[in-house]
Amino acid sequence: MFYLSKELYFPPVSETKSHGIIAIGGDLSTNRLLLAYKSGIFPWFEDGEPITWWSPNPRMVLFLDELVISKSMRNILNRNTFAVTFNQNFRDVMANCQQIKRDGQNGTWITTDMIEAYCKLNEMGVAKSIEVWQNNELVGGLYGIDLGNVFCGESMFSKVSNASKVAFITLVKQLQRNNYKLLDCQVYNPHLESLGCREIEREDFMNILHID
Numbered sequence: 001m002f003y004l005s006k007e008l009y010f011p012p013v014s015e016t017k018s019h020g021i022i023a024i025g026g027d028l029s030t031n032r033l034l035l036a037y038k039s040g041i042f043p044w045f046e047d048g049e050p051i052t053w054w055s056p057n058p059r060m061v062l063f064l065d066e067l068v069i070s071k072s073m074r075n076i077l078n079r080n081t082f083a084v085t086f087n088q089n090f091r092d093v094m095a096n097c098q099q100i101k102r103d104g105q106n107g108t109w110i111t112t113d114m115i116e117a118y119c120k121l122n123e124m125g126v127a128k129s130i131e132v133w134q135n136n137e138l139v140g141g142l143y144g145i146d147l148g149n150v151f152c153g154e155s156m157f158s159k160v161s162n163a164s165k166v167a168f169i170t171l172v173k174q175l176q177r178n179n180y181k182l183l184d185c186q187v188y189n190p191h192l193e194s195l196g197c198r199e200i201e202r203e204d205f206m207n208i209l210h211i212d
Contacts, residue, residue, distance in 0.1 A: 021052055040209055041053050087122070
């Protein structure tokens, strides 16, 4: 286990432990966060715990041409039930992701310090959000880190059925139009799998991440 100091450094992801943790400590400065994502690493910890950095193997990703849109979702999208905006309410999206209750989780890994850190990245144009609205109310959305050819999805929320799926699908279509290589979804869950995401080897992910 590598313990970070004030030095801006991460070990190679090949040194990651089998459970996916590569390092502990450091800070949530914009420079460190940027270095982490560019290195295939992300922070994931609960409030009161030390900052823990991960690079799991395998890695859950979406190859953009493998997006799965069910017939029922196509009908919802065609009905224009929701309005979607890009990067208009980043802090509110993060706050909702923090507050939403999730099955199997007692708390949240989105701490107040993390919200402030990612809002700084948003001001720099690196962290971005998708907002989903219904009757002028924010009912769903997601946020992540935009690396230019890979978008690293962090978290999403939904207050009404299908709102987060609308955010996800809209983001993917936007990435397709701009010739992105990949949507990084980090770790497996069945909801993402239903949308076409799958696990790949970390080495393959790193090779794609570092394509100019």
